[in-house]
Amino acid sequence: MRRSIRLVLPAVAAATALALTGCNSDEESPFDGPNPGDGGQEETEGGASEGETGGETPEETPEETPEETPGEELPGDIAGGDTGGSGGGGSIxxxxxxxxxxxxxxxDANLEITSGDDTVTFYEDFGQEGDVCxxxxxNGTISLDSCDLYGDSEWTDMEATYTVDGSTMQVTWSSGASQTYYNxxxxGxxxxxxxxxxxxxxSLPGAQNNF
Structure with missing residues (x-):
């Protein structure tokens, strides 16, 4: 189906431009503030200073809490699951x-690669002709499953091999065409x-409405 690439690029442009400007760092800030944990430490120190008996009670309480906490620490489990998922796939x-x-x-062309599920989105270019796959x-192979056709010329290279050297990626398509990408x-x-x-x-048509 032939469509205008203008329908899909604005959202991509907004997400990429925001990432390039470092807006994602603001989203990470909620995870950087373990204030509740600090507050708990201050209370424990206060209890210890009141007396030996008061100090023993908080010592027993944390011993019981850690036993129940591991089952409740979902963020830790999720983080471990993500790592295991990437490692389990062993792909990239x-x-x-x-x-x-x-x-x-x-x-110019664009490859958006996600490590969590090992998916890739390929943009032939950002003009009217560029297909999106x-x-x-x-590890070393790109396989495109489907492409949306834009313009008159269809992208037909569905397999490629690649090598990475730092911030540079060399991609060779099944047709023999070679491209150099930069992170x-x-x-890069x-x-x-x-x-x-x-x-x-x-500058892409419609992209301004997404910033």
Missing amino acids: GGDVAGDWYTGTTID EGTIT ALGG FSEAEITELQEMLQ
Whole structure:
């Protein structure tokens, strides 16, 4: 089905541009404040200073609490599950996950790679012709399952191999075509290039409404 890429790019542009500007750091802040735990430590110290008997009681209470706490510490279990999931799949490492671009212009390609479920979204380019494909990525291989056609020319390379060297990824498609990608969030671009990339994404039709 032939559609205009303008229908799908604005949301992608907004998410990527926000990530490039570091807005995600604000979302991490709620996890950086273990104030409730600090408060509990102050109360324990206060109880210990009142007397030996008062000090023994809080000592027994924490012993019972840790036994019940492990079952209730869902965040810890979830974090462990995520790590296990990535490790269990054994597909890609942290150096592969990220937002990769061949350049900073509207004619450049983009690979968005998620490590948790080893999925990849491929954007042929950000213009009217660029197809958008979804697929999976394993250690050294990219497999595209389906593509949405935009423009007149259809993207037909559904398999590729890749190698990663720091912030650079070399991708070779089944047709023999080769592309070099750079990690936008991993030091692949200079500050000036990041600015160019942001401006390009924000200039896409309809993208301004998402910022």
